[in-house]
Amino acid sequence: MSSTPAPVPLPAPSASLRRNRLAVLINFFAVGFGLAAWVVHVPNVMGATGLDDAGLGFLLLVMGVASLAAMQGGGYLSARYGSRGLLIVGALVMVVGLLGAGLAQTPHWLGVALGAFGVGSGAMDIGMNEQAVRVERAYGRPIMGSMHAFFSVGGATGAAVGVPLLSLGLPSAATMGIMGGVSLLLAAVALPWVLAGPAVEEPAAMHAAPAPADHAAPEKPGGPSVLRLGTILAIMAFSFFLAEGTVNDWSARHSVEHLGQSASTAAIAYGVFSVFMTLGRFAADRVAGAVGAVAVVRYGSLLAAAGMALVVLAPSFPVAVAGWGLYGVGLSGIVPQLFSAAGALVSGPRAPVVLSRVVGAGYVGLLAGPAIVGWLSAGIGLNQALLLPVLLCLMGTALSVSLRGAGPRA
Known part of the structure; x- marks a missing residue:
């Protein structure tokens, strides 16, 4: 009678690797929090700039295109220099965009601000996902789901913080600046623990841990390209x-x-x-x-x-x-x-x-x-x-x- 061999337990992650993971979680939370800072202020910003629904829809498209462009450019920058810089620079640009949206009095300037917000959030998006992939491969087991969960938690927390801030009757620039500042502070706190430099060949091997299930099958001759x-x-x-x-x-x-x-x-x-x-x-x-x-x-x-x-x-x-x-x-x-x-x-x-x-x-x-x-x-x-x-x-x-x-x- 044959028996199935017991699975070999994975080595416990090192303290530095756990800090790398915490840094990525903080950045996912920061991006969700920053996005919530914009969402809860949409009615106020529309009133200040005189935008109607169609106008807002167009400016949201501008923000989306800017974010998409930053993601693509960020991919090439990460390949050459690593994604660490993308996270802190993206957080700074995102805050500038939020503050600009709070100060905007015309649709034109709001469009510029939302473009900056899109660039910042897009840069952070690709940066934090690139970091998450590298940390996950070093862990040797799936952890990406929890990363994305913290984005959702950040959004919910941002909404919970934004509503009472709005009730104080402060100017939008002040409340958006405060919330954006929190996102920037979180990214800065996490920065020392973020993996530096571009990824190297087979980073998982450096940690003696297998890649997550279903993601590590070697390429076979004639296999999918x-x-x-x-x-x-x-x-x-x-x-x-x-x-x-x-x-x-x-x-x-x-x-x-x-x-x-x-x-x-x-x-x-x-x-x-x-x-x-x-x-x-x-x-x-x-x-x-x-x-x-x-x-x-x-x-x-x-x-x-x-x-x-x-x-x-x-x-x-x-x-x-x-x-x-x-x-x-x-x-x-x-x-x-x-x-x-x-x-x-x-x-x-x-x-x-x-x-x-x-x-x-x-x-x-x-x-x-x-x-x-x-x-x-x-x-x-x-x-x-x-x-x-x-x-x-x-x-x-x-x-x-x-x-x-x-x-x-x-």
Whole structure:
């Protein structure tokens, strides 16, 4: 009778590696907090600049394009110099953008400020994800989910801090400057623990720890190319970010329009999604370590598709809320696995460039999602338009097997 050998326990991470991880967590929190500083001030800024909804939508597009450009440029800078500088410079530029938005009295100057905010947040986004990939590979087990969970926690904390600050009646420049200053301070505190310099070949080997499950299969002759796998990961990132972005703009609207709820009650739908998304991300690392990245993406996307289908078919608001909760749990662990796979697709300094393309594709999906669903809803109704995320999640299920080949390439 044969027996399965017991798994070899991984060595405990060193104190310096734990500090590296803490630094990345702090930066994820800081970016979420800074984004919340902008979101809670949107009504005040619109009033100060005389913007209508269409004007704000255009300026948000400007911010998105600036952020996307910073992500792509940041990938090349990280490959050459490392991502440490991106984090602190990005935090500084983000604060300048927030302060500028608080001071803006015209749409023109608000556009300039939001462009700066987009550049700063985009630089931090690629920098912190590049750091997370390197630290995760050194750990030898999945930790990316907890990183992204801290982004959500930072956003929730920022909203909780911003509301009482606004109630004090202080000028927007003061409250946005205070909140932006907190983000900058956090990035500065974490800076000494951030990994310096560009990644080197096979960083995991330096720590004598294996790479996370499903991300370390060696390339075989005739196997999938880096370009092909990178393209598939980019398509998946676009699709899942589009699916996630749909919630931000349309969950409450669906509850009002389709289920007859008041605006205040309808907000519960987004709240439930956010809570379950955050909790799911904290659990995702342990699940990925046990069953692998492929299973997390495959069954997570199936669960998300079932959750959104429940929303579309819901006969009542409580059933729809349950669907939004399932949707959040299903999506929660997917993006961290995609970013881990993208960061491990090649070894050494080229890794941030590949990662920046996948992160950028996801960001395009996040920006485009609400608009695409809105366009569809104008033609077929919002409830039917929400079938698009169902289809995208099912496509992700079919493509999930690609993560098995997304191991490091020389």
